[in-house]
Amino acid sequence: MKTELTGNLIIGRYDVRGRGRLIHAVDPVGCMQLEPGYRSAGPEDAELACTLAQGAALVASQVRLAQRADFMESVAYHMKRIEVQLAARMMLETGVTAERAAAELSGLADEYRCIAAALRARFSMPTRLGLGTIVVFGSNRISMSVSVAGTFTLNALAAGCAVIAVADPGLPGISELLGRALQAGIAETGLPDGVFSMLLGGDDTGIRALLSGHSISAIASPSPNHYATQAAAARAGNSDIQVFLQEGDVNPVFILPYALNARAENIARKFAAQANDASGQLASRATVLFAVDCEGFVDMREALVDAICAATFGFLTPSAHADYMQSLTRFLVNGGVERIGEGEVACGTWAAQAVVFETDAATLLAQPRLAAGMSGPVALLVRCATAEQLLEAAKELTGQAMVSIFADPEDADLDDLLCMIAGGEGTRIAHNDFAGAVDSKWRASYAEGDGDARYRMIQRFSKALPL
Numbered sequence: 297m298k299t300e301l302t303g304n305l306i307i308g309r310y311d312v313r314g315r316g317r318l319i320h321a322v323d324p325v326g327c328m329q330l331e332p333g334y335r336s337a338g339p340e341d342a343e344l345a346c347t348l349a350q351g352a353a354l355v356a357s358q359v360r361l362a363q364r365a366d367f368m369e370s371v372a373y374h375m376k377r378i379e380v381q382l383a384a385r386m387m388l389e390t391g392v393t394a395e396r397a398a399a400e401l402s403g404l405a406d407e408y409r410c411i412a413a414a415l416r417a418r419f420s421m422p423t424r425l426g427l428g429t430i431v432v433f434g435s436n437r438i439s440m441s442v443s444v445a446g447t448f449t450l451n452a453l454a455a456g457c458a459v460i461a462v463a464d465p466g467l468p469g470i471s472e473l474l475g476r477a478l479q480a481g482i483a484e485t486g487l488p489d490g491v492f493s494m495l496l497g498g499d500d501t502g503i504r505a506l507l508s509g510h511s512i513s514a515i516a517s518p519s520p521n522h523y524a525t526q527a528a529a530a531r532a533g534n535s536d537i538q539v540f541l542q543e544g545d546v547n548p549v550f551i552l553p554y555a556l557n558a559r560a561e562n563i564a565r566k567f568a569a570q571a572n573d574a575s576g577q578l579a580s581r582a583t584v585l586f587a588v589d590c591e592g593f594v595d596m597r598e599a600l601v602d603a604i605c606a607a608t609f610g611f612l613t614p615s616a617h618a619d620y621m622q623s624l625t626r627f628l629v630n631g632g633v634e635r636i637g638e639g640e641v642a643c644g645t646w647a648a649q650a651v652v653f654e655t656d657a658a659t660l661l662a663q664p665r666l667a668a669g670m671s672g673p674v675a676l677l678v679r680c681a682t683a684e685q686l687l688e689a690a691k692e693l694t695g696q697a698m699v700s701i702f703a704d705p706e707d708a709d710l711d712d713l714l715c716m717i718a719g720g721e722g723t724r725i726a727h728n729d730f731a732g733a734v735d736s737k738w739r740a741s742y743a744e745g746d747g748d749a750r751y752r753m754i755q756r757f758s759k760a761l762p763l
Contacts, residue, residue, distance in 0.1 A: 432448045
């Protein structure tokens with residue numbers, strides 16, 4: 297297994313120099329260009345990946361579940377082998393701390409082991425067929441769950457699909473190393489060549505050629521990005537293509553009245569801390585806080601502003617920084633949104649200042665996309681006039697990956713209604729804690745007895761065997 301960076305695309309078992317534009321990652325802290333240089337995927341690269349994947353998908357659907365589980369465990373092993381190189385490159389490309397890099401990589405390896413456990417608990421022979429070839433877009437966020445080797449990729453491979461992953465151009469080195477772990481796992485466990493390829497985004501011509509490939513069965517994007525729009529266009533041109541998008545990236549927090557009255561300041565401080573963790577680059581962070589304007593609201597608001605004002609600035613990748621600036625601009629030009637607090641002034645090209653805004657639920661209900669796609673250390677406080685208005689606002693945010701609810705026993709009736717509205721397939725609800733903080737507990741539950749939930753996620757990328 298190669299552990300040094302080559303600057304190449306991974307297409308099946310081959311190393312291929314991309315035919316698109318030259319791309320260098322950037323160290324956002326030192327503002328330095330990183331080596332090696334990469335070239336994005338051109339149309340020829342996309343065609344080769346599609347050709348290999350088409351043949352591999354036919355074989356992968358017939359692979360025994362035990363062999364797929366062996367593959368997942370092999371990938372986790374190889375990620376562990378190169379964790380030092382992965383963490384070092386992650387720190388360079390994203391500016392995160394060593395502790396954060398290690399936690400993200402450990403969490404991803406755990407995901408692969410959880411998938412292996414879920415597969416081993418099933419029948420030895422496949423009872424469903426993989427959908428075929430899946431194009432997965434990696435996010436520009438640092439969370440490994442939305443990387444080229446993240447949740448969509450591992451679920452699709454577990455379902456017996458072939459995957460063509462498209463890396464974000466801001467994270468080429470991290471993506472190459474993750475791709476190497478997958479490539480090594482495939483070779484070690486005998487999966488068909490071409491079942492996984494990793495291309496590099498950044499060239500619209502190459503991406504359009506990829507999405508127009510006749511062998512593509514589905515497109516998956518774990519976070520809103522430029523390519524999600526192209527995926528929707530591809531779907532419009534070919535109704536047979538399925539599109540899996542992570543619609544909700546807000547991960548809202550709801551503080552119910554009795555909990556607000558009892559724990560306002562403590563919850564506000566913790567909300568600010570998790571919103572700014574890793575400069576707001578984590579996919580699991582909560583970005584919007586809802587509360588009814590009742591006793592405790594003023595204390596909560598003041599504590600939130602104080603916590604944000606005490607926050608130091610952080611760093612973002614260039615593409616994440618561009619998204620951050622768009623988030624700021626969207627709020628600053630909106631007459632219904634007020635900036636109520638900001639942290640240490642940012643110093644550096646890719647530095648980001650923590651900022652918190654406030655609006656009312658009526659404004660959010662009139663502009664339901666207002667809170668979508670927030671990037672960087674940006675948070676929004678939403679003031680609800682009544683509990684009924686809080687529930688109305690929750691209806692506009694269905695389909696989220698995670699929801700956090702803070703409730704006391706006296707809030708039970710409202711809590712039940714909120715869970716009915718906010719919950720749904722794929723939505724994880726945490727009570728009296730932030731959903732991102734308990735994500736590791738969910739991973740453990742999948743491995744220790746909740747394999748059915750994990751297997752249902754795999755089944756999205758499969759179809760029933762023909763009669």
